[in-house]
Amino acid sequence: MHPELIDTRSGESRPLCVECGESFERDLMEIAARRGTGMPVSPRCPACRAARRDEHNARVLETLRTGQLQRTRPISVGPDEGxxxxxxxxxxxxxxxxxxxxxxxxxxxxxxxxxxxxxxxx
Ligand SMILES: [Zn+2]
Ligand SMILES: [Zn+2]
Structure with missing residues (x-):
């Protein structure tokens, strides 16, 4: 369950970023895009998401540079066949x-x- 605050004036719930604890505005475009896909809406504020994206990109570039991308990929997805x-x-x-x-x-x-x-x- 995602942490939320209820706005005392408008009565609307505002999500709290799981990273920095700040409340943020829900991205309506994202909610619309995720609807029906079963994918959760990001529990992080836009700033933290941008920071994570940067971090992720830096990691990918680093693995590309060191040639370890093959090894970092999961070998199998889903339940164990055997x-x-x-x-x-x-x-x-x-x-x-x-x-x-x-x-x-x-x-x-x-x-x-x-x-x-x-x-x-x-
Ligand atoms: Zn945040
Ligand atoms: Zn036995």
Whole structure:
């Protein structure tokens, strides 16, 4: 929830900048542009936003200059691909919770890595 002040005279709410704590005028153009996109309206005053933009630009230029842009980019976006298809089960021996990359068969005992190793005599 964004901090807001209610103007005692007009009764309008004014957002407070999360950066400097000053109240500022909402940018109606921005609100209109963000409507329906699900993107939040910036919680910072125009001055702080400009400062952040400058900071951001300086950082991008710095990474470009040092050639680290490739590494600073996130490798994957969204939920972990591998984690989604794991099934939960419980080891038939030690009751330890285990994760399986396949759907477990209920008519067969399932063992965790340790119990399976122990059973195969390692
Ligand atoms: Zn500010
Ligand atoms: Zn086990």
């Amino acid at each position: 984690a989604r298809s794991l099934y939960s089960a419980v080891c038939s021996d030690c009751q330890r919770p285990i994760r399986l990359p396949f759907k477990p068969r209920l008519d067969r005992p399932l063992y965790c890595r340790f119990c399976r190793d122990a059973r195969s005599g390692r």
